[in-house]
Amino acid sequence: MTAFSSWGTGRRAAAALGAVSLGLVTLSACEKPTPxxxxxxxxxxxxxxxxxxxxxxxxxxxxxxxxxxxxxxxxxxxxxxxxxxxxxxxxxxxxxxxxxxxxxxxxxxxxxxxxxxxxxxxxxxxxxxxxxxxxxxxxxxxxxxxxxxxxxxxxxxxxxxxxxxxxxxx
CATH class of the missing domain: 2.60.40 (Immunoglobulin-like)
Structure with missing residues (x-):
């Protein structure tokens, strides 16, 4: 049962890491708005x-x-x-x-x-x-x-x- 539980936690952590990475890539692609x-x-x-x-x-x-x-x-x-x-x-x-x-x-x-x-x-x-x-x-x-x-x-x-x-x- 613990193996199944840590597998779910690892998957959630990987998903969170992926979301953060995607967010950073998206932000770095944005141009600074003009005044x-x-x-x-x-x-x-x-x-x-x-x-x-x-x-x-x-x-x-x-x-x-x-x-x-x-x-x-x-x-x-x-x-x-x-x-x-x-x-x-x-x-x-x-x-x-x-x-x-x-x-x-x-x-x-x-x-x-x-x-x-x-x-x-x-x-x-x-x-x-x-x-x-x-x-x-x-x-x-x-x-x-x-x-x-x-x-x-x-x-x-x-x-x-x-x-x-x-x-x-x-």
Whole structure:
């Protein structure tokens, strides 16, 4: 009877060891998630994953005259946003990044123009989001626009997050 009992215990121990090993293999195969950017308008919030990000490594130079570096940055800015948020007339737009991103600095752009100052804070506010929908050339209101959060380290970009803003009907 004891032989049968120790055989069952050994089998359970082997199964437990196998489960632990499988769990460790599964965990080691996981990639570290990218930091997120958060955009809030009114009571609605969206959280976006990066369009371009490589664990905080420099992806390109914002002031570069190198055509390849400019093309890479432009590609990041023009990546189609996966998240959309509706903005009502007169609403504030609140932008947030994770502390690791804020540590080196970040700025928000709309149509490649700055809408915030470079900051090392995790949170910035655009007091009136209506201005983001104005086409400066035609002075007309667009139905949507894209806000890009750009992480920077010493003038070189390290990440870009894009969120589409949709203008609510008045």
């Amino acid at each position: 997120l950017a958060t955009v809030t308008a009114g009571k609605d919030t969206v959280t976006a994953e990066a369009a371009c990000y490589d664990d905080g490594k420099v992806l390109g130079d914002l002031a570069s005259t190198d055509k390849k570096a400019q093309a890479g940055f432009t590609k990041c800015l023009t990546t189609e946003p996966k998240k959309t948020i509706t903005v009502h007339p007169g609403e504030k737009l609140r932008l947030g990044v994770e502390p690791d991103v804020a540590e080196d600095g970040w700025i928000a752009l709309s149509n490649s123009s700055p809408i915030t100052n470079m900051s090392k804070q995790t949170y910035q506010v655009v007091p009136n989001a209506d201005q983001l929908f104005v086409n400066q050339q035609t002075r007309s209101l667009a139905d949507s626009t894209v806000v890009s959060v750009v992480a920077s380290k010493g003038g070189k970009y390290t990440g870009v997050w894009n969120v589409k803003l949709k203008r609510a009907e008045s």
